[in-house]
Each structure stands twice: as structure tokens, then as C-alpha cells.
Amino acid sequence: xxxxxxxxxxxxxxxxxxxxxxxxxxxxxxxxxxxxxxxxxxxxxxxxxxxxxxxxxxxxxxxxxxxxxxxxxxxxxxxxxxxxxxxxxxxxxxxxxxxxxxxxxxxxxxxxxxxxxxxxxxxxxxxxxxxxxxxxxxxxxxxxxxxxxxxxxxxxxxxxxxxxxxxxxxxxxxxxxxxxxxxxxxxxxxxxxxxxxxxxxxxxxxxxxxxxxxxxxxxxxxxxxxxxxxxxxxxxxxxxxxxxxxxxxxxxxxxxxxxxxxxxxxxxxxxxxxxxxxxxxxxxxxxxxxxxxxxxxxxxxxxxxxxxxxxxxxxxxxxxxxxxxxxxxxxxxxxxxxxxxxxxxxxxxxxxxxxxxxxxxxxxxxxxxxxxxxxxxxxxxxxxxxxxxxxxxxxxxxxxxxxxxxxxxxxxxxxxxxxxxxxxxxxxxxxxxxxxxxxxxxxxxxxxxxxxxxxxxxxxxxxxxxxxxxxxxxxxxxxxxxxxxxxxxxxxxxxxxxxxxxxxxxxxxxx
Amino acid sequence: xxxxxxxxxxxxxxxxxxxxxxxxxxxxxxxxxxxxxxxxxxxxxxxxxxxxxxxxxxxxxxxxxxxxxxxxxxxxxxxxxxxxxxxxxxxxxxxxxxxxxxxxxxxxxxxxxxxxxxxxxxxxxxxxxxxxxxxxxxxxxxxxxxxxxxxxxxxxxxxxxxxxxxxxxxxxxxxxxxxxxxxxxxxxxxxxxxxxxxxxxxxxxxxxxxxxxxxxxxxxxxxxxxxxxxxxxxxxxxxxxxxxxxxxxxxxxxxxxxx
Numbered sequence: 059x060x061x062x063x064x065x066x067x068x069x070x071x072x073x074x075x076x077x078x079x080x081x082x083x084x085x086x087x088x089x090x091x092x093x094x095x096x097x098x099x100x101x102x103x104x105x106x107x108x109x110x111x112x113x114x115x116x117x118x119x120x121x122x123x124x125x126x127x128x129x130x131x132x133x134x135x136x137x138x139x140x141x142x143x144x145x146x147x148x149x150x151x152x153x154x155x156x157x158x159x160x161x162x163x164x165x166x167x168x169x170x171x172x173x174x175x176x177x178x179x180x181x182x183x184x185x186x187x188x189x190x191x192x193x194x195x196x197x198x199x200x201x202x203x204x205x206x207x208x209x210x211x212x213x214x215x216x217x218x219x220x221x222x223x224x225x226x227x228x229x230x231x232x233x234x235x236x237x238x239x240x241x242x243x244x245x246x247x248x249x250x251x252x253x254x255x256x257x258x259x260x261x262x263x264x265x266x267x268x269x270x271x272x273x274x275x276x277x278x279x280x281x282x283x284x285x286x287x288x289x290x291x292x293x294x295x296x297x298x299x300x301x302x303x304x305x306x307x308x309x310x311x312x313x314x315x316x317x318x319x320x321x322x323x324x325x326x327x328x329x330x331x332x333x334x335x336x337x338x339x340x341x342x343x344x345x346x347x348x349x350x351x352x353x354x355x356x357x358x359x360x361x362x363x364x365x366x367x368x369x370x371x372x373x374x375x376x377x378x379x380x381x382x383x384x385x386x387x388x389x390x391x392x393x394x395x396x397x398x399x400x401x402x403x404x405x406x407x408x409x410x411x412x413x414x415x416x417x418x419x420x421x422x423x424x425x426x427x428x429x430x431x432x433x434x435x436x437x438x439x440x441x442x443x444x445x446x447x448x449x450x451x452x453x454x455x456x457x458x459x460x461x462x463x464x465x466x467x468x469x470x471x472x473x474x475x476x477x478x479x480x481x482x483x484x485x486x487x488x489x490x491x492x493x494x495x496x497x498x499x500x501x502x503x504x505x506x507x508x509x510x511x512x513x514x515x516x517x518x519x520x521x522x523x524x525x526x527x528x529x530x531x532x533x534x535x536x537x538x539x540x541x542x543x544x545x546x547x548x549x550x551x552x553x554x555x556x557x558x559x560x561x562x563x564x565x566x567x568x569x
Numbered sequence: 570x571x572x573x574x575x576x577x578x579x580x581x582x583x584x585x586x587x588x589x590x591x592x593x594x595x596x597x598x599x600x601x602x603x604x605x606x607x608x609x610x611x612x613x614x615x616x617x618x619x620x621x622x623x624x625x626x627x628x629x630x631x632x633x634x635x636x637x638x639x640x641x642x643x644x645x646x647x648x649x650x651x652x653x654x655x656x657x658x659x660x661x662x663x664x665x666x667x668x669x670x671x672x673x674x675x676x677x678x679x680x681x682x683x684x685x686x687x688x689x690x691x692x693x694x695x696x697x698x699x700x701x702x703x704x705x706x707x708x709x710x711x712x713x714x715x716x717x718x719x720x721x722x723x724x725x726x727x728x729x730x731x732x733x734x735x736x737x738x739x740x741x742x743x744x745x746x747x748x749x750x751x752x753x754x755x756x757x758x759x760x761x762x763x764x765x766x767x768x769x770x771x772x773x774x775x776x777x778x779x780x781x782x783x784x785x786x787x788x789x790x791x792x793x794x795x796x797x798x799x800x801x802x803x804x805x806x807x808x809x810x811x812x813x814x815x816x817x818x819x820x821x822x823x824x825x826x827x828x
Contacts, residue, residue, distance in 0.1 A: 066676075066705040075699060080690035083729075168684040169696060169745075173703035174676035308669050310651045 069179030072170060077538070106198050113206045120399050131268035133392040136276040138264060139207030141389070142489060145260035146199065148194055150229050152253025153235035155246045156337045159188040160299075160306055161314025171311060177304040177367050186298055189292075193230035200225025208278060215478045225289035234295035241302035246314065257376045261385030268392035309511065328498050328516050331422055334415075338375060358434040359444050365430055366420030376416040377465040383413035384456050386462040393518040397466060399539045406460070406538065411527055413456050414485045417449035421493035441561040442490055450486035468541035477534060477543050484530035487562030492523025530558035541550040572767035593823045603753050603784035604649060610657035611641065611648045618644050622810045624803050628752070631676055631775060631785035633799035635818050637825045640805045642788035643682070644758050650680040650755055663752060668753060676704065679751035681742050681759060687730035693717070693741055694726040697748045704749035716744040719774070721767065736762040743771065755777060756787040760794050774795035792819040 119379045162171060162184055169425050170180050204213055204221045236249050267273070317336055324332035350368060355361045370376055386409035408468030422444065426432050431441050464474045502515025533551035590614045604626035607614040612618045619641030625679045634642040647653040650659060651669025660667055666820030687696060696715055701709035717723045730738055739762040746754060760768050770792065775785050789795050795802065795818055798817060804811055812819060
């Protein structure tokens with residue numbers, strides 16, 4: 059059998075052949091394409107407008123920054139802004155690592171990667187996609203953030219444009235750099251870990267800055283030199299990535315493509331649990347550990363709780379998520395300008411919910427594959443009670459560093475800590491409620507909103523979890539708003555917590 | 570029969586910046602086996618999944634990997650195809666270390682694993698034409714028509730793979746393995762989801778493959794397919810992976826626990 063020199067098409071020709079055949083049956087017309095583009099642009103514009111309006115509204119109700127007015131450690135607004143940028147950088151790098159950034163999945167992996175054609179042309183669209191998306195997000199997020207932390211009124215249009223350009227170029231450069239690292243064999247795990255470290259550093263640095271009194275000056279408007287420098291970096295990284303695309307092994311491309319496909323599917327179907335699984339489990343983990351002796355396990359209930367606890371304790375990502383979220387209230391409260399319930403409340407709720415999500419992996423996995431649940435002789439309702447134990451304990455521990463800084467609003471540390479401990483069952487209940495929520499219901503009616511059609515059925519499912527956080531923490535919200543913790547609030551929180559936990563342990567008949 | 574391809578290469582073949590035309594030939598030394606594995610250790614995350622594997626696969630022969638489910642057969646095949654980096658040992662394919670990033674490797678090594686992914690808007694025939702043309706087969710349509718007939722897919726040539734049964738999709742994947750030139754054909758449990766008639770036809774096709782000088786490496790649980798095709802076998806196991814002759818391998822398969 060001979061196989062010597064054989065003429066084969068180029069990668070671009072293979073791509074075009076596939077696209078041309080797909081177009082013949084796709085049924086998409088230029089009109090529908092234009093409608094799609096129009097919808098995306100309008101939806102994005104409305105979203106950006108809403109974000110700017112929200113930031114503007116918050117700015118208007120913020121107290122003036124009188125400087126040196128507040129007691130306790132302080133972080134300047136520009137310093138906080140810089141640390142948020144650091145967290146955003148980490149997020150971009152982490153996502154780039156988790157998603158590849160260059161990947162090929164599904165049919166393309168099976169039918170393209172085995173061809174003896176140049177892979178550069180085959181992979182070019184996949185390599186461009188993520189930097190472009192990151193650039194678009196950066197161009198929106200950074201100006202909005204700049205608006206939020208800009209001290210002297212609204213920034214000038216030139217500054218907005220310059221910051222948007224810097225955001226776009228910076229985000230694209232980060233993803234391209236991660237791609238170049240991928241071509242040199244840097245594992246997705248390492249790239250993602252580097253990003254995670256930056257994210258975790260941000261709140262820790264905020265606390266450090268508050269303690270040490272380090273304060274950064276306001277960020278200057280990016281000048282032409284800075285933008286040109288970023289542009290050069292983007293071009294250089296693009297060229298480097300393009301030239302080395304064919305050095306990425308098929309196994310890496312397949313892994314990345316698989317994760318990206320799963321993540322995109324989760325986003326399209328608004329399934330945050332699936333998104334978490336795609337981004338969290340797409341990174342290969344350590345395959346072996348020393349087995350625990352599980353001495354405390356003397357009953358089925360103990361087995362369930364121990365399984366959840368081990369899952370949390372063995373997940374560095376979730377522990378880091380807990381620690382990082384615990385620093386957020388302190389970081390916000392250390393900025394005198396933000397020391398108002400309008401900012402502190404959302405920050406506390408968001409940080410608490412992020413921390414809560416980190417503690418409920420056991421419940422989420424059980425909802426997907428109830429292997430342990432079915433092995434153990436425990437009723438469904440009791441299972442849900444037991445699934446609240448680990449989130450409850452973890453959040454109770456989290457509440458100590460998270461609620462202590464609220465003393466800057468008034469009252470005493472023990473009072474806030476007690477309030478935080480009493481509120482822990484609400485978070486735990488929300489975690490279990492969110493974990494056991496059913497799949498989004500896409501069969502319900504659509505409601506037209508300025509940002510596009512909203513599927514009511516899916517939205518109501520997705521709100522399971524956050525809904526009880528908002529309702530169950532009303533006493534906490536009252537205390538933060540008043541800047542004091544009265545005994546009545548503590549009693550009310552205890553009662554509401556018990557009620558919420560009971561509601562969240564309820565198992566619908568259909569379940 | 571393996572698809573023979575002409576050796577005359579036109580000089581105006583388009584390229585997209587790199588060498589899109591596989592030139593030369595891997596493993597030019599005639600004494601080189603097509604696959605040489607010496608104490609090959611494979612696994613995931615640095616953890617081996619089976620004992621080290623040692624075998625030579627000369628041209629014109631077929632070697633079967635046998636062993637119960639989870640023993641590591643597919644992992645060995647993935648390493649041979651360059652989809653997994655060996656943890657240790659030597660693995661040479663066509664005289665060189667495995668690097669599927671090389672055009673020549675992909676031109677000469679065909680693999681049919683358990684992938685089940687298809688372009689949603691490409692028909693069955695178009696998937697095969699894409700494969701054949703992508704490998705520079707001159708009469709791609711003619712080769713594809715013949716394969717569709719042989720694999721019982723002629724009546725489904727113009728349908729989308731999503732409408733096929735799992736057995737038909739399996740046959741499409743197998744047909745793709747034969748729609749292109751190759752010196753080594755790697756198959757992971759090709760008998761899966763095939764009826765007895767198609768298994769017999771596959772066995773005949775693989776015998777023809779080796780008779781024409783091609784090498785076949787397959788993992789299988791089918792003693793009849795093994796007996797009809799293989800010249801030797803490796804029993805992939807946790808503690809050791811011995812080389813067996815065909816009767817021993819057939820007995821090993823029959824001794825596997827029920828699946």
C-alpha cells in the first residue's frame with residue numbers, strides 16, 4: 059500500500075466547504091441575519107443604558123466624600139476601583155483558561171482535526187472568537203466601572219471613549235496572551251488558577267489597603283500612547299497566536315471545545331448550575347487523594363453530611379470563593395464614600411449569595427445524580443434538611459468576618475455577629491432551594507421588555523434561591539438600613555430563618 | 570481495500586501559510602514496525618490505567634487489544650492516535666514518536682473511536698466527501714458512493730446524520746475511516762452496534778486491509794471478529810499486559826465477565 063505526496067485542500071477550503079453546505083440547508087436569509095444583529099445591538103444598548111442609569115442613580119444618593127470623616131480603616135474610591143479592575147483581569151484570565159481559550163468541539167473536532175490540512179486556517183475563527191467577545195465586554199464594563207468610581211462628576215466623553223478602548227484592548231490582550239500560553243503547552247488548569255489567584259487577591263488587597271492606609275491616586279485618562287501600546291500588544295499577541303495555532307494538540311483543542319460548548323449551551327438555556335459545572339469541572343482535577351477514615355459516620359444522616367463536608371473541604375475553588383466573598387463587605391465598608399446602605403446592602407447580599415453557592419455543591423450534584431441520596435434510607439424532606447447543614451455551618455463561619463465590618467454603620471460587633479449567625483439558615487435554605495430547583499420551564503408565556511422577550515417560566519425557576527435571600531433577610535436589611543441592631547430585629551431574624559428553612563426543606567409532590 | 574492515491578502532486582496546490590500538502594512518508598525504513606510500543610504506560614493525570622504494554626505491529630498485520638471494560642484498551646488506542654500523552658515508555662508510530670500535529674501523521678493514521686458528533690447541516694454523503702477530499706482522494710464522490718453501498722447507507726446518503734439510528738451512525742463513522750488513505754487503521758470496538766452481517770463484512774474488509782499491506786490495531790470484545798482479523802493480541806490488564814496468540818485471546822474474551 060502506498061501513500062506518498064497527496065494534494066489536499068487548504069484549511070480555509072475545508073472550512074468554506076462545510077459552511078457552504080450548511081448554508082444551503084440552514085434556511086437563514088440575510089434578512090434574518092440582520093434582524094439577529096439588530097436584536098443583539100439593541101439588547102446590548104439597552105443593557106448598557108440600564109447599567110449606566112443604575113450607576114448614575116446610586117452615585118446621586120451617595121454621600122459626598124468629605125475625606126477623613128469616617129472612623130475606622132479606609133480605602134479610597136480610586137483604590138477600590140483599581141482592585142475591581144484587578145478582579146476583572148483575574149476573571150478574564152480565569153475564564154480564558156477554563157474555555158481554552160482556543161478550542162474545537164463536537165463535529166469540528168471529529169471531522170476536521172483528523173484531516174491532514176493546515177490547522178491554522180481551520181482554527182483561526184475559533185481563536186478570534188473569545189478575544190473579540192472579551193474585547194466587547196471590556197469596552198462596556200470598564201467605562202461603567204469608571205463612571206462608578208469617578209470622583210468628580212460624570213467623566214468627559216473623551217475619557218469614556220478612551221477607557222472603553224483601553225478596556226477592549228486590555229481584555230482582548232489578556233485572552234490572546236492566554237492563547238499564546240496555550241500554544242506553548244500551558245495547561246488550562248494553570249491559566250485558570252492564575253486568574254483565580256488575581257480574583258482572590260483583590261478583596262484581600264482591599265482589606266490590606268484599608269489596614270495599611272495605602273491609597274492610589276485617581277486613574278488618569280488613558281492617553282494615545284497607552285492605547286497605542288495596548289494596540290501593539292494585541293497585534294503582537296494575535297500574530298504570535300496565529301503563527302502557533304497548529305502547535306496546539308488535538309486533545310487540548312477537544313477539551314477546550316467541549317467545555318466551551320457546554321458553557322455556551324448553559325448560557326443559552328439560562329442554566330447556571332450547568333454553567334458552573336462546565337467551568338468548574340472542565341478543568342482536570344487531581345485524580346487521587348488519601349481516603350478519609352470517616353470515623354464520624356455512624357448513621358445515614360452523618361454519611362450525607364460528611365459527604366457534603368468533604369466535598370467542600372476538598373474544593374479549593376469553593377473555599378477561595380468563600381474567603382473572597384467574606385472580604386467583600388469589609389472592602390466596601392472601608393470606602394467612606396460607599397459606606398451607605400444603598401451600596402452596603404447589595405454588596406452584602408451579593409457576597410453572601412456567592413458564598414452560599416460555594417457551599418452547596420453536594421446538593422447540586424445530588425439534584426443532577428442522586429446517587430448517595432438513593433443509597434441511604436432517608437426521606438426526601440430529611441435529605442433537604444441535612445443538605446442545609448454544611449451550607450449553614452459554612453455560612454455561619456463566613457458571617458463572622460462578613461458581618462463584623464458592619465460595625466462601621468453603628469451598633470456593636472457582637473450584635474452584628476449574632477445577627478449574621480441567626481441569618482445563616484436563610485442562606486443555607488437558599489442554597490438548597492437553588493440546588494434543587496427544576497429545569498427552566500420554556501413553555502410559559504413571553505413578556506416583552508425593553509431588553510427583549512423575557513420567558514416568565516424560566517425566570518421564575520431561576521429566581522428560586524435568590525428569592526428567599528431577599529425575603530428572608532429583611533431583618534438584616536432593616537438593621538443595615540438603620541445602622542443598628544435592636545433586639546426585635548434579632549428575634550424577627552430568628553423567626554424568619556426558621557420559617558425559610560422549613561419552606562426550603564419542603565419537597566413538592568412531583569419531586 | 571485501502572484507498573490508493575496517485576503519487577503525482579500538482580505544483581499549484583493551494584496552501585494557507587503552512588505546508589498543506591503532506592510530502593514524504595513516515596517510517597521510511599522498511600524494518601520499522603508500523604507501531605512499536607515498549608513498556609508503554611498510559612493514563613490520565615499521571616495515573617496509569619493499566620500495566621505497561623509492549624508490542625510491535627508490522628505492516629500487513631492486525632493486532633487486537635482485549636480485556637474487560639475499563640482495562641485501558643481505549644486509552645492505549647488514544648495514545649497511539651496522539652490524543653493522549655503516554656505517561657512512560659516508548660511509543661513509535663511509523664518509525665517516529667507520535668505527534669498528531671504533523672500533517673503526515675494525520676495523513677497516514679486513521680482512527681475510528683466512539684465519537685458521535687456530526688455537522689447538523691451536512692448529509693451523510695457530505696461527511697464522507699469532506700473526509701475523502703480533505704485527504705486528497707482524487708475521485709472522492711466515487712469512493713464515497715462505493716462506501717455508502719458497502720456500509721448499507723446508500724439509502725441514507727442525502728439525510729442528516731441526526732436522523733440515523735445509532736447503528737447507522739456507527740457505520741458512517743466506520744465508512745469515514747475507510748474513505749481516506751492510510752497505513753495504520755485504529756479501531757475502538759468497531760463491532761459495537763453492528764449486526765452480524767455487517768460484522769462479517771467488516772471482518773472481510775479488515776482482512777483485505779492487511780492483505781494490501783495496511784496495519785490494523787483494534788480493541789474488541791468480539792471473539793469472531795478477533796479470530797477473523799487479528800494475527801495476535803494483547804491482553805490489557807491491571808497487573809500485566811501479555812501478548813497472546815489468537816486462540817488464547819479468544820478464550821480471554823470468552824472469560825470476560827458479562828457486560
